[in-house]
Amino acid sequence: MDGSSHLSLIIDLSPSQWHLSAQSSNPHPLSFQTFLSHVLTFVNSHIASKHENTLAVFGALPGKSSMLYSSLDADSGNGNDPPADANSYRPFKVVNSVVTNNTQKELDLIGGLTEEPPVALVGALTKALCFINRLAHPPSGSLVDEAAASADPRILILSVSPDLAASYIPVMNSIFSAQKLKVTIDVCKVFGEETVFLQQAAHLTGGSYIYLERRDAFLQYLIMSFLPPPSLRHIIAVPRQDKVDFRAACFCHKNIVDIGFVCSVCLSIFCSPVAVCSTCRTKFPMKTLQRLNASRPAIPPANGVSNGSPRPPSARPSTGMSASLR
Amino acid sequence: MNSGSDSDSFDEGGLTTRGRKSKRKSGARASEKGKQKAKDQGYSWEATYARSWDTVQEDEAGSLTGAVAELLARGRRRRLLAPAAAIRRSIIRHLVLLLDLSTSMTDRDMRPTRFDLTLEYAREFVTEWFDQNPLGQIGIVGMRGGIGERICEMSGNPQDVLHAISERHKLEPVGEPSLQNAIEMARSSMSHLPTHSSREILIIFGSLTTVDPGNINETLSSCIKDRIRISLVALAAEMKICRELCDKTGGAFGVAMNEGHFKDLLFELIPPPAAQQNTGTGAGGGAAKMSADLMMMGFPQRLPDTAPAALCVCHAQMRAAGFLCPRCGARLCDAPTDCDVCGLMIVSSPHLARSYHHLFPVKPYSAVMSSQDATGSSANCHACALPFKTTPATNIGEGMSPFDRYRCQDCKNDFCTECDVFVHDVLHCCPGCET
Ligand SMILES: [Zn+2]
Ligand SMILES: [Zn+2]
Ligand SMILES: [Zn+2]
Ligand SMILES: [Zn+2]
């Protein structure tokens, strides 16, 4: 509790989602500028809470991820120091200018794209985990001191994009790594629909998942829910969402399913009965396929999940059948 | 570092004790180590635990970096040797643990006694086993007084299994062990299992005798017929029948040299084994191939503690928290389970996902050797942003990069040593490839 705390902040920088978020037709429009100023106030409070607190900021951009700020590099002074200002506390000034400049730089880089690929949230998440792992095992002769190494680390994800079903397995792997590193993952869903995977991430690592309802009170949510480090949370109760959706993504169409067909050999999940497992090439017996196909119409449409309903088998099963008859 | 390289270094410790001792004698800090040296003398069973960190040698400058680099290098080589393609593993595992509870287990050659140590390691084994084989089941059978004794029925709940072996006084060693009786009991408890699950027996055996009612070779052939894999960890010495049981069923056999080695032997059996394509020596030539199947599973929704209370279908009690069956909406107390209303198998998806890294391992990174390669790309580690060395290191282990750069063959990004180890041993996905 007395120790310092490390925060790795992951900011979702999807231009299209931020555009949607800022539209005045929303009940509580939140523009990226307002969002960023709230976030900067929040990270300032984090470094102000304790002198030894460390901070890293990662940006999840369309198709790439990058580190926007790290308190390890900032100490060494890398040229983009802001001019001295008698009216502001220098560490705040440094963080604010570095994060703002780097965000601007990254957003300018993707400005030319005509089509926006999904944001690389997993890339940012895995980088944050590698960074925390590096803090835990400081290389000899580095600037990292003992305090930083013993910090109780956490990751806060500020998400605006929907779940990316293709990243189901890497997200799961990241969750298990976070458990091993004893990293708490907090999630604040700033805009958009609930994300199943991030709910699971917060639940499995003991963090809180908060869906932002009053988006005009964003800073208040940040300070009240996400400022106390995990070691303080048994004293300072933070709000958490206990309802967790344990759905998974199928391997074949990347649909998010609530009833799946699972290969007994490798546990791959499929949204409809298949004759051959695409992961391990196992052929399933005809009897099982017939039984499962017969029982399928009995399944009511998945409760309110449009993309969760199984699709009719396409060309895949027929090729599979010939394979299994051989 | 990971446990794998720990055990590597441990092996070395076990084999080179003699050499290490003499080095230590000539060491400058003899006074400090005097006490330990005295303990190191004499027979191995009088010695203390051989600890893996004792095998790490300081170099002339008194630094450990050389030794640590060697450990890392060994870990890298091991990864490069491992098959790159995803292999078939029988992940739905069923294991019966056979514990020797005969009087020979009261021997004190392992401390505190063979019996206490076995119980302690068995508990750790069960915990770790369920962690890596979330859908598996474990049963426990004890061998004492010439019979097999069922200690725990097959169960998928680690708490049930741990509870069964938590009460030491109920398991006091007595009499002679009977391998045949115990194996037959384990075999019968696995006879009903569906064909797509693996069947395994793990025996911890401290005796040098077995009292059997009949011919154990018949038991062996029926195990081969039933495709049961037998592994055995002997605490005393090798017995021919023990080795035969393992060899003919495709299991592993090992004799524990000391406490640490005992644990290593046990824990080597935790990762899911590659599925048996054909039964080893071909004794069971005509046996049907282990058949695979497609299973329908439901992924539930977990309700918060604040949800309105309702009757659960499993205990018919009012409960607030719980899981909802995605097919029939029934309220269940726990997952994984079978829905009591519609029979759907309910698992939470993280249960399944825990084993996926076996299926999609990250390809090994290649060490960047030439300075030409090194200067062409980013100056910082792609994952943790650590600046790379610009001048090549001189004394490096085989297979290590002088620039500390390891390049992913798919995304062409460079990673530092620490991240290379972390990505392959823990994270199991490449930060550069996951865009
Ligand atoms: Zn499969
Ligand atoms: Zn119940
Ligand atoms: Zn049901
Ligand atoms: Zn690195």
Ligand SMILES: [Zn+2]
């Ligand atoms: Zn890569």
